[in-house]
Amino acid sequence: MTLACETCPVRDRAACSVLAEEDRAELSRIGTTRRLERGESLFFAGDSSDSCATLVRGALKVSSLDAEGTERILALVHPAGFTGELFQPFTHHDVTALTDSELCVFGRKDLEAALDRYPELARALLRRSQEDLFAARDLLALTGKREVRARLAGLILAMARAASDSPCHPAERFELPLSRGEIAAMLGTTIETISRRMTELERDEVIRRTGTRGIELADPARLADLAQG
Amino acid sequence: MTLACETCPVRDRAACSVLAEEDRAELSRIGTTRRLERGESLFFAGDSSDSCATLVRGALKVSSLDAEGTERILALVHPAGFTGELFQPFTHHDVTALTDSELCVFGRKDLEAALDRYPELARALLRRSQEDLFAARDLLALTGKREVRARLAGLILAMARAASDSPCHPAERFELPLSRGEIAAMLGTTIETISRRMTELERDEVIRRTGTRGIELADPARLADLAQG
DNA sequence: CGAATAGTTGACGTTACTCAACGGCTGTGG
DNA sequence: CCACAGCCGTTGAGTAACGTCAACTATTCG
Numbered sequence: 001m002t003l004a005c006e007t008c009p010v011r012d013r014a015a016c017s018v019l020a021e022e023d024r025a026e027l028s029r030i031g032t033t034r035r036l037e038r039g040e041s042l043f044f045a046g047d048s049s050d051s052c053a054t055l056v057r058g059a060l061k062v063s064s065l066d067a068e069g070t071e072r073i074l075a076l077v078h079p080a081g082f083t084g085e086l087f088q089p090f091t092h093h094d095v096t097a098l099t100d101s102e103l104c105v106f107g108r109k110d111l112e113a114a115l116d117r118y119p120e121l122a123r124a125l126l127r128r129s130q131e132d133l134f135a136a137r138d139l140l141a142l143t144g145k146r147e148v149r150a151r152l153a154g155l156i157l158a159m160a161r162a163a164s165d166s167p168c169h170p171a172e173r174f175e176l177p178l179s180r181g182e183i184a185a186m187l188g189t190t191i192e193t194i195s196r197r198m199t200e201l202e203r204d205e206v207i208r209r210t211g212t213r214g215i216e217l218a219d220p221a222r223l224a225d226l227a228q229g
Numbered sequence: 230m231t232l233a234c235e236t237c238p239v240r241d242r243a244a245c246s247v248l249a250e251e252d253r254a255e256l257s258r259i260g261t262t263r264r265l266e267r268g269e270s271l272f273f274a275g276d277s278s279d280s281c282a283t284l285v286r287g288a289l290k291v292s293s294l295d296a297e298g299t300e301r302i303l304a305l306v307h308p309a310g311f312t313g314e315l316f317q318p319f320t321h322h323d324v325t326a327l328t329d330s331e332l333c334v335f336g337r338k339d340l341e342a343a344l345d346r347y348p349e350l351a352r353a354l355l356r357r358s359q360e361d362l363f364a365a366r367d368l369l370a371l372t373g374k375r376e377v378r379a380r381l382a383g384l385i386l387a388m389a390r391a392a393s394d395s396p397c398h399p400a401e402r403f404e405l406p407l408s409r410g411e412i413a414a415m416l417g418t419t420i421e422t423i424s425r426r427m428t429e430l431e432r433d434e435v436i437r438r439t440g441t442r443g444i445e446l447a448d449p450a451r452l453a454d455l456a457q458g
Numbered sequence: 459c460g461a462a463t464a465g466t467t468g469a470c471g472t473t474a475c476t477c478a479a480c481g482g483c484t485g486t487g488g
Numbered sequence: 489c490c491a492c493a494g495c496c497g498t499t500g501a502g503t504a505a506c507g508t509c510a511a512c513t514a515t516t517c518g
Binding site: 179191195199212 | 506507
């Protein structure tokens with residue numbers, strides 16, 4: 001499928017947005033659009049790494065399975081995010097759609113050639129890569145909290161921020177993009193413990209729940225407080 | 230202090246190694262050498278981010294302090310590693326010397342100008358940044374293990390690999406670069422638990438200890454096994 | 459020699475994991 | 489339309505692991 005950059009919802013934020021209009025048109029010729037259904041994977045750990053992608057719509061998770069088959073979620077990818085490994089022969093991690101998603105996929109060779117041709121693209125990817133690095137370190141700091149309640153509070157806050165239109169205020173009501181199992185896989189705990197701490201947060205009137213994924217921040221200040229502990 | 234690239238121990242591996250000899254000479258003019266004593270910090274979280282550095286000798290830790298003042302180690306920096314935030318106004322994390330260290334420091338403005346002038350430098354930093362990203366995700370996967378024993382086994386293995394000359398085989402004997410407290414801060418646990426699991430590993434004849442930091446891998450296969458669990 | 463720092467060990471309480479049962483929602487087939 | 493299976497989430501009881509507090513030891517540095 002050919003790219004439709006003109007109507008692309010991330011055309012102002014994705015890495016390609018740093019290119020001049022004609023260069024972007026050039027780049028669009030080497031990219032293809034791909035749709036993933038919820039649960040479908042873009043990459044599998046160990047596959048040869050021969051493509052990369054910018055997420056246009058939806059959400060992805062980057063995860064790995066340990067020896068017993070327990071999933072660990074290492075990162076989330078939001079629209080305009082980039083995924084794929086440019087300098088490694090094989091993919092380290094699985095990349096899977098959390099919701100139905102749309103991507104802009106580039107062959108690795110093509111992308112490497114484009115990096116040579118458009119130095120500003122390399123800079124843009126460097127910037128994204130550093131952002132991903134800080135996101136990974138933030139998650140590391142979050143999952144280092146001793147009590148699951150603190151980790152969960154921090155994750156809910158992060159989700160509320162991601163769901164918000166404004167960059168400074170968290171959304172007051174939003175839908176969790178993750179199942180209980182996925183939350184547990186992000187925070188390094190179990191479904192049962194997530195469930196317990198979640199009902200606890202509701203009992204203490206820090207959050208309100210509507211359905212299994214709807215969250216309302218009843219007391220954001222206290223939530224932020226708990227996230228510190 | 231001026232740079233002495235000719236005798237630099239990381240001249241073949243650091244980001245600057247991708248530059249032609251004359252370009253490197255040019256770059257060396259904007260850099261300065263700096264020495265840090267063990268425990269001395271290069272950056273403090275919240276400072277304005279106006280310099281970056283390549284580590285030449287020694288070892289650094291990237292860490293953050295939570296509200297109660299507990300340290301969390303987010304990354305280690307080894308020689309040839311790069312540290313500093315190019316695209317953020319303020320530094321997110323503390324960067325501190327684990328051992329006496331020597332760095333090659335660049336002003337951020339100068340480095341940004343160099344990125345424009347030498348596209349291959351931007352590519353090299355992109356590559357490093359992606360490696361750092363995978364290192365952060367590896368640590369995330371490691372600290373996600375439920376039992377401290379598994380996390381500790383994984384960390385000891387990673388240290389043994391880092392201490393080895395050959396990239397494939399871990400060193401059989403080496404010195405831990407971290408104190409018990411720093412190990413605990415990396416693995417998200419306490420000094421006491423590290424101490425207990427460490428004596429346990431020795432009692433089970435998986436490792437042998439000489440002094441407080443000397444480690445010998447008595448049974449690397451079993452250690453790798455424990456790291457899975 | 460003494461103080462300070464780092465590491466070890468013990469006793470105890472708390473948290474979270476495990477295993478298991480149950481409830482609610484959804485989609486399918488009678 | 490209802491019955492049922494399957495999936496997801498919740499709740500409960502018991503146990504194992506770890507955190508906390510505290511005492512003690514070893515090492516280093518003046």
